[in-house]
Amino acid sequence: MNLTEICDNAKKGREYALLGNYDSSMVYYQGVLQQIHKHCHSLRDPALKVKWQQVRQELEEEYEQVRSIVNTLESFKVDKPVDFPNPQPEECPRDPAVWPPPTPAEHRVPAQVKRPNTGMKPQRKDSPGMQHRGPAGKGQPNAKQDRPGARDARTAKAKEDKGRKGAQEGVGDGEQKKFDGTGYDSDLVDALERDIVSRNPNIHWDDIADLEDAKKLLREAVVLPMWMPDFFKGIRRPWKGVLMVGPPGTGKTMLAKAVATECGTTFFNVSSSTLTSKYRGESEKLVRLLFEMARFYAPTTIFIDEIDSICGRRGTSDEHEASRRVKSELLVQMDGVGGALENDDPSKMVMVLAATNFPWDIDEALRRRLEKRIYIPLPTAKGRAELLKISLREVEVASDVDLAVIAEQIEGYSGADITNVCRDASMMAMRRRIQGLKPEEIRALSKEELQMPVTMEDFELALKKISKSVSAADLEKYEAWMNEFGSV
Incomplete structure (x- = not known):
């Protein structure tokens, strides 16, 4: 274990917290806590282990303070537009049949500010005072009728956006955020939630023997961008797809689960049976729903096992039309994930891992999207x-x-x-x-x-x-x- 790396990450977490970049600070704190937890398991000296546990407890307290600051800032967000009262003093009630004097342009009230209109009597539509009032008048009926409707629409939209954002960020720290399946079949959403999502595979690097080159590449592709978000930007953005090639039983699935455990991502284990349906057009919806859920639960690892069964070569004589549509949707969604990564922070990253025993059967376009292709050999x-x-x-x-x-x-x-x-x-x-x-x-x-x-x-x-x-x-x-x- 590199102790210098632990100290550097702890220092960066504190610096980001002092600078107000709380999201990056929390990512560094989470990485340091995982590193210290792993280091404590490798220690044999009880006294030294107690000291490291005390350090971990102090860092956990700092992490909780940063998280409480983030929650406080979230509570200050405005739910709806505020209607400020007119700072001008109230005027005495006027006779509705008497026209008011024209208001100078520099003293006119902006359209979005609601002026109090106390003491006004209810007027009929055919009132002469309502028919001839100019744009500078106090009581334009059209503006008054349109303005509340527009404000209600804005308020409803703000509430909807707020509700969507609250659903994604979670109501509280103790509650697990839930994907909003509006617009999708509820049965499909429940099936993916029940059968695919795994938030703690509990497989660590130490559980996998050998394969050091593969571990190094996967750390660089997934784990390091979570710990060093400022470095992995632009041309150095993380790899959006990794293909693991090798004989059966060499540890490809274990590597994918270790990636999900070590960096704390949500793990989607996908097979051909998950993304196929007997109903026309439903397989493509499943593919799109999968990637929508992956973006919602980001950071996410999508592991597609035996990908050659889902995305084989297109244009062959035995290819079915439905199979081609599924492949096309998968390719489109993978490019969409990659495009989002270029300008997004690594905490919202969606990593696509794929494994196959028959790499020569994979479609050329999919091979291009899986930018890193690594060989998982037999153990030495x-x-x-x-x-x-x-x-x-x-x-x-x-x-x-x-x-x-x-x-x-x-x-x-x-x-x-x-x-x-x-x-x-x-x-x-x-x-x-x-x-x-x-x-x-x-x-x-x-x-x-x-x-x-x-x-x-x-x-x-x-x-x-x-x-x-x-x-x-x-x-x-x-x-x-x-x-x-x-x-x-």
Whole structure:
């Protein structure tokens, strides 16, 4: 952990708060609190850990103060136009049949200011005083009839804008903001809210072994713009789309969830079934609704898994008209998100992550919009050893188990293959324990009797049963595509 980076971010958060840039200050404070929380988990010295927790508590108090200032400023916003009274003294009631003297131009009251008109008697439309009154008169009926209607329209519009803004910003700190689905089918909105939105995937960088290059690029594309909003502007704006290419089971979905967890964004996990419907035109509405919700819940990560199934090449003979419309809408919405990013602050960022096992089937226009295309390879020897440690951290391991030897034996295995090997090996002892027992005897076994350590023999038996799932020919195809279209 870079302690200098923590100090710099804390200093910038305080400086932005003193300068009145409270939004950027809150972003820096959130980043520092996450960094200190992660650093505390890595400490082993109790005394040092207590000191860091005290620092984190002080920064949390500062963050709450900045947030209270923002809430106070929000409460000062004017709900509707204010009608100021006429500063001039009230005049005595006049006879409506008598014309008033003309008012000089320099003393005329502006049209938007409402003058008090106390003491005026109700007049009929055919009154001569109402028919011949000039523009300088006090009681123009047309102006008086039009003015309240115009003011009511302005007031209604101001309330509507205020309500929309309040819905987006949230009513209070303890309430979760809710997307306003006006204009959309409520069933579609509820389905996306229920099935897609995940605000805390709870996957961290430490849960992913190896893949340092991919982690570095994703930090640069998503996390750093949240911590350094003033730097990532103009030509240095964040990447609007990242495509992860690689064999199955190499950790592409895990990387996307780690991005959402580390930078605190709302995570949308999208598949082809999410964006398809049997009704004509509804799939395109789903695509548009997805991006509208993503902009509302920004900062957001949209992860489109197996994107080749949604946006394959257009113009092929077996392409359906509905499929083409969905692809076109997806491409339009992705460009719309990118255009908004150029002039928007990173706290409103919408990041599109995509993953595929068949990059050669993706449409050319989509490939252009996914500006960064990175290769997620099979784990190296060091990565395989780390994967074994991560998979076995909840299981007791016997002293004869040599993870380095096992890592050499599983060369060519993907991350999912290694997880399957560890799962099968951890169940070997239980299988031996219940062998030959009756169902009643199995149910009578205690938890301690089944908690037996995993041995080297268990791994050898598991390796005989589980083979690698990626062939050498597949790896050559990925490397050839990356050499032609890669953008690391």
